[in-house]
Each structure stands twice: as C-alpha cells, then as structure tokens.
Amino acid sequence: MDIDPLMLSRIQFAFTISFHILFPAFTIGLANWIMVLEGLWLRTGRDVYRRLSEFWTKIFAISFGMGVVSGIVMSYQFGTNWSRWSDITGNVLGPLIQYEVITAFFLEAAFLGILLFGRDKVPRGMHFFAALMVAMGTIISSFWILSSNSWLHTPAGFEIRDGRFFVTSWWEVVFNPSFPYRLAHMVTAAFLTTSFVIAGISAWYMLKGRFPEYTRINYPMAMGMIVVLAPLQILLGDLHGLKTMEMQPAKIAAMEGHWEGGAGAPLILFALPDMAAEENHYEIGIPYLSSLILTHELDGVVPGLKEFAPEDRPYMPIVFWTFRIMVGIGFLMLFVGAAYAFLRWRGRAFETRWLHWLSVAMTPAGFVAIIAGWFTTEIGRQPWMVQGLVRTADGVTPSLTAGGALTSLVTFMVTYALIFTAGTYYILRLLQLGPQPHRGETTKNARLDTGRPKRPLSATDEAIEPAE
Numbered sequence: 465m466d467i468d469p470l471m472l473s474r475i476q477f478a479f480t481i482s483f484h485i486l487f488p489a490f491t492i493g494l495a496n497w498i499m500v501l502e503g504l505w506l507r508t509g510r511d512v513y514r515r516l517s518e519f520w521t522k523i524f525a526i527s528f529g530m531g532v533v534s535g536i537v538m539s540y541q542f543g544t545n546w547s548r549w550s551d552i553t554g555n556v557l558g559p560l561i562q563y564e565v566i567t568a569f570f571l572e573a574a575f576l577g578i579l580l581f582g583r584d585k586v587p588r589g590m591h592f593f594a595a596l597m598v599a600m601g602t603i604i605s606s607f608w609i610l611s612s613n614s615w616l617h618t619p620a621g622f623e624i625r626d627g628r629f630f631v632t633s634w635w636e637v638v639f640n641p642s643f644p645y646r647l648a649h650m651v652t653a654a655f656l657t658t659s660f661v662i663a664g665i666s667a668w669y670m671l672k673g674r675f676p677e678y679t680r681i682n683y684p685m686a687m688g689m690i691v692v693l694a695p696l697q698i699l700l701g702d703l704h705g706l707k708t709m710e711m712q713p714a715k716i717a718a719m720e721g722h723w724e725g726g727a728g729a730p731l732i733l734f735a736l737p738d739m740a741a742e743e744n745h746y747e748i749g750i751p752y753l754s755s756l757i758l759t760h761e762l763d764g765v766v767p768g769l770k771e772f773a774p775e776d777r778p779y780m781p782i783v784f785w786t787f788r789i790m791v792g793i794g795f796l797m798l799f800v801g802a803a804y805a806f807l808r809w810r811g812r813a814f815e816t817r818w819l820h821w822l823s824v825a826m827t828p829a830g831f832v833a834i835i836a837g838w839f840t841t842e843i844g845r846q847p848w849m850v851q852g853l854v855r856t857a858d859g860v861t862p863s864l865t866a867g868g869a870l871t872s873l874v875t876f877m878v879t880y881a882l883i884f885t886a887g888t889y890y891i892l893r894l895l896q897l898g899p900q901p902h903r904g905e906t907t908k909n910a911r912l913d914t915g916r917p918k919r920p921l922s923a924t925d926e927a928i929e930p931a932e
Contacts, residue, residue, distance in 0.1 A: 471810065473541070473546065473670070477541055480534065480614040481538060483834070484535050486639070486834070487530050489532065489650075489831065489834050491524060492654035499592075515899050516899055526887050528572075545860065549570065549854070549860075553616075556615065556631055558699050567606040572598050582594065596813045607647060610646050611637075614643040618851075653833065655694050656689075656694065661685050661824075661828055662682055665687065666822050671820050687808075689871075691804060694797040698794055698798060701753065701791070705757075718784060719840060720754050722766060725766050725771060729754040729764075729766045730749035730754055730760075733788075736781075778843055783839075783843050790833050790840060793832060
C-alpha cells in the first residue's frame with residue numbers, strides 16, 4: 465500500500481476524529497449527569513448533591529476544553545487536506561455545521577461560565593437552569609453533527625449541478641434515512657460511557673474505603689442507568705443494522721464477514737478475512753444465525769462482498785473485527801447491568817467485591833466501544849466519501865504533497881499527545897482528591913449529611929469508612 469497524500473490524510477483524520485470523539489462522548493453524558501445532580505440539590509437541599517456536582521463539574525470543564533481544542537483542529541482539515549470534498553459538499557454540510565455552532569456551541573458557551581463560576585453568585589434555580597442549558601447544548605450539538613455525518617452515508621434531499629451538491633429539501637437532508645438510528649445509537653452510547661466511568665470510579669472508591677457518602681449515591685444511580693441503557697443499546701444497534709443492510713449492503717457484508725452471502729447465512733464468530741483471496745481463514749460460525757438476526761428469518765438472504773466490484777469494497781478485516789469488539793463490549797455491558805440488578809435485588813450490591821472490581825475494569829469500556837463502532841461505520845463506508853456518489857480519493861486537496869501531509873500528521877500527533885497527557889493528569893489528580901467537603905466540613909460530617917437519620921455504622925459502613 466503506497467503512502468501518498470490520500471492515505472496520509474485518511475490516517476490523520478482517523479487519528480484526530482478518534483481522539484476528539486472521546487471527549488464529546490463523555491461530556492454529553494456528564495453534562496446531563498451534572499444537570500440531574502443540580503436538580504436534586506435544588507429540590508432536596510441536601511448538600512451532598514452540591515458537592516457531587518462541584519466535583520464532576522471540574523472534570524467536565526477539563527474534558528470540555530480538550531474536546532473544543534481537538535474539534536477546532538480537526539475542522540481545519542476540511543480546508544487543508546479535503547478542499548475538494550469541502551467544495552463538492554459545502555452547500556449541504558456547511559450550513560449544518562453552522563447550525564451546530566449557532567444553536568449548540570453558543571448555548572453552551574453562554575451558560576458554561578455560570579455553571580463553572582456562578583454557583584455562589586446566582587440563585588440556585590438559575591444555576592440549575594445553566595446546567596440544563598449546557599446539557600441541552602450537548603444534545604443539540606450531537607444532533608447536527610450526527611445529521612451531517614449521516615448524510616454522507618445516506619445522502620438525500622439534493623441535486624448535483626456542475627459537480628456540486630445543492631439542497632432541494634432541507635428536511636430530507638437533516639432527517640436523512642440513517643440519521644434517527646445513528647443519533648439514538650450514539651447518544652445512548654455517550655450516556656453508557658459516562659455511566660461506566662462514574663460507576664467504575666465509585667467502585668474504586670468503595671474498594672479503597674473512600675468517600676462512602678458519595679459512592680452510596682453515585683454507584684447505584686450510574687448502575688441503574690446501565691441496567692436500562694445496555695439492553696436498549698442492543699435493540700437500537702439491531703434497528704441500526706437493519707437500516708444499514710437496506711442502505712449500505714457492502715458495509716453489512718464486511719461487518720458480518722460474508723463473501724458469498726445468500727440464504728441461511730451463518731453468524732461468523734471468528735475468522736481471518738483475506739481480501740486478496742476473497743475468503744476467510746479459520747472461520748467459526750453458527751449456521752443460519754446471521755440471516756435470522758438481519759432478516760428475522762432463518763432462510764433470509766443477506767449480502768456478500770463478492771456481489772460488489774473489488775474497487776467498491778470496504779476493507780473487511782478492520783470492519784469485521786471492530787464490529788465484533790463493539791458488539792462484545794455491548795453484551796459485556798448487558799452482563800454487568802444484569803449482575804448489578806440481581807445483586808441489588810438480593811441486597812448485596814454494595815458488599816460484592818467482584819462486582820466492584822468488574823465495574824473498575826469496565827471504566828474505559830464505553831470509550832473502546834465508541835472508537836470500535838466509529839471505525840466500523842466510517843471504514844465500512846469506504847471507498848465512498850459520499851455513499852455511492854463521491855469517492856474518497858476525489859475529495860483530497862489536489863496540491864497536497866506527501867511531505868506536507870506527513871508533517872501535519874506528526875505535528876498533530878505530538879500536539880494531541882501533549883494535550884491528552886496534561887488533561888489526563890489533571891483529571892486523575894481530581895479523581896485522586898475525590899469530592900471535597902464544602903466550606904470546611906470534615907469527611908465524617910459530610911458522611912452524615914445524607915438526608916437519613918443518624919445511626920450506628922453497620923459492618924458494611926465500617927468496611928468503607930475512611931481512616932481518620
């Protein structure tokens with residue numbers, strides 16, 4: 465494979481978007497989590513909710529800042545590396561991205577200052593409203609970004625004149641066929657990602673005997689979200705897959721590992737796809753199951769990659785395995801939620817250490833699943849930049865040289881490494897310090913401020929009581 469400006473530009477964009485997507489995926493869920501805590505503080509007046517909100521707001525601020533910086537840098541590539549693509553699709557995607565700026569980014573920017581610095585300067589209701597607006601801004605932002613990206617996969621509402629796209633129906637552009645499924649799938653993934661981070665950190669505190677007054681709130685709320693969202697995400701993924709088979713059959717063939725396709729296709733659990741030989745090595749599958757999942761019939765017909773010209777095929781090995789990583793993590797999330805629900809029903813959720821260790825191990829699971837899902841989606845769209853209409857090779861900047869692309873790639877890697885290292889260091893420092901008592905409260909006093917009558921510590925409480 466020749467390393468040319470096109471390949472270097474693809475690697476660069478894959479690197480920057482993979483780095484960037486981690487932060488919106490986390491901050492979408494975290495902003496809504498903070499909004500819930502602010503609402504509980506406003507409704508109950510319990511100071512423990514305020515302290516939790518202050519703690520997570522600090523982490524949100526750092527994550528939000530890194531997301532903004534990485535997003536700005538990423539967008540410059542539209543002009544530097546992909547100017548032809550910008551020229552061809554600009555009439556459609558330019559307004560969509562602008563809508564995201566004026567409806568979401570400005571909303572977040574307007575109220576983020578109040579959320580971060582206005583706690584003791586504005587009424588409680590106003591502070592909750594600021595948290596609500598920031599949370600709403602993250603959802604609106606994901607709406608426009610997913611709409612524009614989905615249009616590349618399932619373009620609609622356009623006509624082509626002189627090699628450029630022109631809008632004929634904004635409604636069809638915004639609500640293109642794959643958009644509702646991808647929006648629901650991505651937002652749910654963001655909430656799951658944040659839930660596992662909160663649950664994992666809370667479980668770590670429980671294992672170390674720290675901050676019991678906070679973990680007794682954090683852990684069950686986060687795990688409760690997982691109990692609900694994990695099965696919902698699997699259902700949404702199934703619906704998304706059915707729409708993908710209808711609109712992008714080559715992608716489904718690559719995801720499923722099918723070369724021949726046809727009726728009664730097996731679900732391939734393991735294989736080493738060989739693009740040159742057009743076959744799988746060491747294949748292990750379950751007969752008929754792929755047809756059953758994709759068509760809901762045992763003898764349903766599913767696509768095979770040989771049905772498409774070699775130059776129109778996505779690179780199956782990457783799509784095949786990233787899809788299995790995503791699905792595998794999804795079912796592991798379902799297991800964690802089911803285990804917690806069972807142990808909670810038995811009254812043992814706070815005493816079962818293996819569940820706490822599993823929660824800690826699952827802390828980064830959402831991030832890994834999102835990256836794997838993003839690779840599946842975007843590499844599965846190749847070699848098309850706009851599905852079936854514009855090839856990726858036709859979107860690169862004509863004057864871009866391999867040296868220039870390599871220089872910018874290395875520069876981005878170094879810069880992002882510094883940003884990520886610094887941001888991660890400060891987030892880990894905040895997590896090490898944990899939620900701090902408000903206005904000089906001791907940790908012990910803070911533990912007693914839970915809205916319940918004071919009582920002697922149980923054996924469980926003693927196990928998680930911090931050393932004094």
